Amino acid sequence: MKNPWDVCTHVACFEPYEAGLSMEEIREKYALSSVVKMASNENPFGVSPKVSQSLQENISQVFRYPQARNPRLVKAIADYFSNKYSYITEKNIFVGNGSDEIIDLLFRVRVLAGEHNAVAFDPCFGLYVTQAKFHNCELRQAPLNPDFTFNFDALLSLVDEKTSMVFVTSPDNPSGRLASKEELLSVAKALPKTCLLIIDEAYIEFAGKEEDVSLIAELATLENVAIMRTFSKVYGLAGLRVGYIILPEQLADYMWRVRLPFSLNILAQEAAVAALEDEAFKQKTIDTAILGRKFLSAALQELGCKVFPSSANFIMFQPPQGTLGAKELSVKLLENGYIIRSLAAYKLPDYLRVSIGTEEQNKGFLALCKSILSR
Ligand SMILES: Cc1ncc(COP(=O)(O)O)c(C=O)c1O
Known part of the structure; x- marks a missing residue:
């Protein structure tokens, strides 16, 4: 039946x-x-002990809704980067309930169901696959080389005028391989302006000096690149669910419009602010x-x-x-x-x-x- x-x-x-x-x-x-x-x-x-303290101090606040758009956390992230990268402002920062929520929202704001496609490597982080499918977005996948290095030519060969996003994870999960900045720059430059390159840097803190391994230092000159990071790994907040993405202002605005207003809760927000204070x-x-x-x-x-x-x-x-x-x-x-x-x-x-x-x-x-x- x-x-x-x-x-x-x-x-x-x-x-x-x-x-x-x-x-x-x-x-x-x-x-x-x-x-x-x-x-x-x-x-x-x-x-961090600072996070534990913050959780204790803020437990009494959980009867309240968090402030919509989590401005305290957005400002703390902007302040964290302000010394090094003055072009990263609160307007370029979006925060979500883990990178997972951000990935889902990217499909919501970048994809017309049944029309656009997205491109990633194979294998790749599972959420790109599941959320592409859910949003009826064709996910085109380029195989990694047999030694799990990146084949960027194969990746770019899958891009056409209907490609709205390209995902690259660096360091990659599950291999741990790092993409070089030169490679990432040439991918960004080869993509049409309407196609967003999302560099998922969930593990970047473990890869070396930031300027040497991340395109964050070049973002001012790149109009179609977004850098996504998480508090789940180096900051230890996996269970609280906090991720952020630095992306073009207009796209950040769209993400805020469609995000459910209170998806990042008070304890998680304050814990993330405290985590940023413990270098x-x-x-x-x-x-x-x-x-x-x-x-x-x-x-x-x-x-x-x-x-x-x-x-x-x-x-x-x-x-x-x-x-x-x-x-x-x-x-x-x-x-x-x-x-x-x-x-x-x-x-x-x-x-x-x-x-x-x-x-x-x-x-x-x-x-x-x-x-x-x-x-
Ligand atoms: C490559 C990659 N991106 C994103 C995530 C998700 O992170 P979050 O806990 O912020 O949702 C993970 C988690 O394992 C990951 O490996």
């Missing part, structure tokens, strides 16, 4: 983003007393990730794994040939309380991604890998 609710066919056939299992689900499933999560590239230190916590997070990345990359290689160079706070790798497959290894790790990310949802069933943890977590993960692989 036909399902009576099956009216909106684009919803009935919609395949949602596949998130990894939560710590609670894993604890229950494998009857574990403790679990270490190294699967979602979260901050292994949690949040020391941010630097400790970055230093730990870079040290841990070096340590884990070398150690996994020594175990015979194929490890991909990463500029992010995670590493993609393949287990040694002739041992366990990626799926088996991730299940064995899970059974012993370590959650890492199988990349089957990225159509990479032979690859795994591990987030860099604290020194202790990295060593624990490695010791377990060693013991599983030597059995």
